[in-house]
Amino acid sequence: MRSVHKGVMVDVDRGTPITDWWTDIKVPTGPRNKEKSGYPTQKPLALLERIITVSSNPGDLVLDVFAGSGTTLLAAQKLGRRFVGADINLAAIQTTTKRLLGAKNPTQPDLDDEEDASVSDGCGFEIYNVNHYDIFRNPVEAKELLIEALEVQKLEFSTVFDGEKDGRMVKIMPVNRITTRADLNELIAGFDYKAWERKQNENPNRPVEKISLVCMGHEPDLAAQLELAAKPFKIEVEVVDILRDKANLEFKRDSEAKVSIKKGELVIAKFYPMNLLQKLSIQKESVEDWRELVESVLIDWNYDGAVLQPAVLDIPGKDDLVKGVYKVPDDAGTIRVKITDLLSESWEGSVSNGD
Ligand SMILES: C[S@@+](CC[C@H](N)C(=O)[O-])C[C@H]1O[C@@H](n2cnc3c(N)ncnc32)[C@H](O)[C@@H]1O
Secondary structure: OEEEEOOEEEEOOOOEEOOOOOOOOOOOOOOOOOOOOOOOOOOOHHHHHHHHHHHOOOOOEEEEOOOOOOHHHHHHHHOOOEEEEOOOOHHHHHHHHHHHHOOOOOOOOOHHHHHHOOOOOOOOOOOOOOOOHHHOOOHHHHHHHHHHHOOOEEOOOOOOOOEEEOOEEEEEOOOOOOEOHHHHHHHHHOOOHHHHHHHHHHOOOOOOEEEEEEEOOEOOOHHHHHHHHOOOOOEEEEEEEOOOOHHHOOOOOOOEEEEEEEOOEEEEEEEEOHHHHHHOOOOHHHOOOHHHHEEEEEEEOOOOOOOOOOOEEEOOOOOOOOOOEEEOOOOOOEEEEEEEEOOOOEEEEEEEOOO
């Protein structure tokens, strides 16, 4: 326990002032260390506890937008602070979820129990998928996938553009993040002013170029910024935001699952995490026990159609498997099941009590 007295941080337990060079907190190491989550950049819990203790009060809101393994959130939870965390990496969200769920009592987690957090009731936090930046696992392949999915004609002689479609020049912008004005620089540097001059002389009233920018989210004035940079030439820019329009695109193979209610029990009969199987070069037919490919099963017995609030959290320890069969409570309504595989990719589906 630490507190600040007259501008000096004091370790209350030991009564010694803490200097600005913190050497008393050690990074969790060793294979048997229970604090270790396996996340490569994990920070010591004691470090985050100290920072949160001296800089906030119980009930305050702690925000960590680069949550990683969730150390900040765990410390916040332990110290009775509310918290919001975010991470772009699915595995980070999964590790964080596991660690937070490991705390049986939300205000006083017991890390020693982290390993045996198999099935517990309620969890005191919710998980939202606020964007879909996980569309592309491999940004290098992304361009090829997009060109194929959008049916873009590749250009024989490469220019700054990636292809052509319906008379428009297509540029695939960086994937897995929003496109900003700075991302247009390469394109602007490659503008072919000589060709534009010729086109303008031929057809003075027509735009000299029609351009489609393919991106995953963008600054609101992106098209206008590019049109402005082309002055005095007139170009026409459209922005194709694949996060918004992604219903029409299919890149990843979705996972499949067979879930049903039998004699008052929810039974997961089959689960095929297609990307994982592809990575392991395993055929669907060769999966003997689907549970070996699964990291967790979460079940919300009364799904509100928006946020998964799981009452069942089946997260086995390293050497155990999920149960796969769960007793359905009497008051169950729309049941939502979330099965997460070893790549932290999830299948989610609803089952009605009566199916
Ligand atoms: C150094 S780690 C944080 C470690 C954390 N303090 C812990 O104790 O585990 C940084 C995290 O930031 C995440 N990250 C990087 N860029 C991000 C972005 N643009 N949005 C959200 N998270 C991001 C990474 O996925 C990584 O998990």
